[in-house]
Amino acid sequence: MISKFNGILRAVQFRLPPYKTLRSSTQILSSFGLSLSLSLSRFKRKPKMLSALKSEEASMQLVEREEIDEDDELFEAIDKLIAQGINAGDVKKLQDAGIHTCNGLMMHTKKNLTGIKGLSEAKVDKICEAAEKIVNFGYMTGSDALLKRKSVVRITTGSQALDDLLGGGIETAAITEAFGEFRSGKTQLAHTLCVTTQLPTSMKGGNGKVAYIDTEGTFRPDRIVQIAERFGMDPGAVLDNIIYARAYTYEHQHNLLLGLAAKMSEEPFKILIVDSIIALFRVDFTGRGELADRQQKLAQMLSRIIKIAEEFNVAVYMTNQVISDPGGGMFISDPKKPAGGHVLAHAVTIRLSFRKGKGEQRVCKVFDAPNLPEGEAISF
Numbered sequence: 001m002i003s004k005f006n007g008i009l010r011a012v013q014f015r016l017p018p019y020k021t022l023r024s025s026t027q028i029l030s031s032f033g034l035s036l037s038l039s040l041s042r043f044k045r046k047p048k049m050l051s052a053l054k055s056e057e058a059s060m061q062l063v064e065r066e067e068i069d070e071d072d073e074l075f076e077a078i079d080k081l082i083a084q085g086i087n088a089g090d091v092k093k094l095q096d097a098g099i100h101t102c103n104g105l106m107m108h109t110k111k112n113l114t115g116i117k118g119l120s121e122a123k124v125d126k127i128c129e130a131a132e133k134i135v136n137f138g139y140m141t142g143s144d145a146l147l148k149r150k151s152v153v154r155i156t157t158g159s160q161a162l163d164d165l166l167g168g169g170i171e172t173a174a175i176t177e178a179f180g181e182f183r184s185g186k187t188q189l190a191h192t193l194c195v196t197t198q199l200p201t202s203m204k205g206g207n208g209k210v211a212y213i214d215t216e217g218t219f220r221p222d223r224i225v226q227i228a229e230r231f232g233m234d235p236g237a238v239l240d241n242i243i244y245a246r247a248y249t250y251e252h253q254h255n256l257l258l259g260l261a262a263k264m265s266e267e268p269f270k271i272l273i274v275d276s277i278i279a280l281f282r283v284d285f286t287g288r289g290e291l292a293d294r295q296q297k298l299a300q301m302l303s304r305i306i307k308i309a310e311e312f313n314v315a316v317y318m319t320n321q322v323i324s325d326p327g328g329g330m331f332i333s334d335p336k337k338p339a340g341g342h343v344l345a346h347a348v349t350i351r352l353s354f355r356k357g358k359g360e361q362r363v364c365k366v367f368d369a370p371n372l373p374e375g376e377a378i379s380f
Helices: 002-014 025-042 048-070 080-086 087-098 110-114 121-134 140-148 162-165 184-194 221-231 234-238 250-259 261-263 279-284 289-310 341-347
Strands: 174-180 207-215 244-248 269-275 315-320 322-324 336-338 350-356 362-368 374-380
Touching: 025 080, 080 087, 080 121, 080 140, 087 121, 087 140, 087 341, 110 121, 162 362, 162 374, 174 184, 174 289, 184 207, 184 269, 207 261, 207 336, 221 234, 234 244, 250 289, 261 269, 261 289, 279 289, 279 362, 279 374, 289 341
Parallel strands: 174 315, 174 350, 207 244, 207 269, 269 315
Antiparallel strands: 322 336, 350 362, 362 374
């Protein structure tokens, strides 16, 4: 009951624009109470207006409850397994292993689950059977799939031209990769998304928090402040809604991803930014002799990122470097290709090519996407 109340409080708190966000649930409740009492006091001698106010308030509360219910349906907490007869100690073992939702549990193989200390094959079978009663991971109709797609949010990039190119912005439950040379605008877009993700949905934002994994040391909080001021938002509140980590090895990067599930199951995150996805792999694995191992480790990390995107309905924006294309020649205008090979190419949903234009112009081209036509945005 308490956790449900806290979940509602979190949802209500973050629906306020960031520049109006209050610091604690106590302040939220006292503020709501004060606002309501002031409003009612104005209409003490006007029964009709008071009645209209109460009716409007009730309808707003109904809409709020419906929105919260929709958010709650995104994933089922792992605690619900206890009601299906699973031992609380076994549930705790799953949480310690980084599994915090029943949806996430069903995304793991039984081989991985039996690798968790204290979980036998028989226990894993029982846990999976219980999870199948809570979440539906079977077939659905095309109509149901279309209905599920309506939960996808498109987060504005801050550029109308780029939003139009992307069909509205960076979409949730998908991986958007931006590749290009240095100084082509990839990291600047990452910083902009840190701010626009926190805008309310009425302003094409994601109305949620940001997780940022930096592998190249290019995150600049002072740049976030500048962008927040551009959007008329409180820079302090914007920075407080970003969790940031600097990764130094591919293993460190992987561990940071494992720890995200616990945070995303408790707080309303809407985007994960990885800048860049490939940098540490190119450093930690060298030569052709380690290429196969590198690609396997990269595939495992990308699999984890895909699961995070779908499990919590968050957008994933990752930057990628480029390498020289041995197959390129004098007749190819830009003999470069994104790093990561086929493993990365097959894992991402939308691939964007960034390049420098004339002067300060930057050009973004849709390189690959399942639902977007080819096109370019210039000076975004």
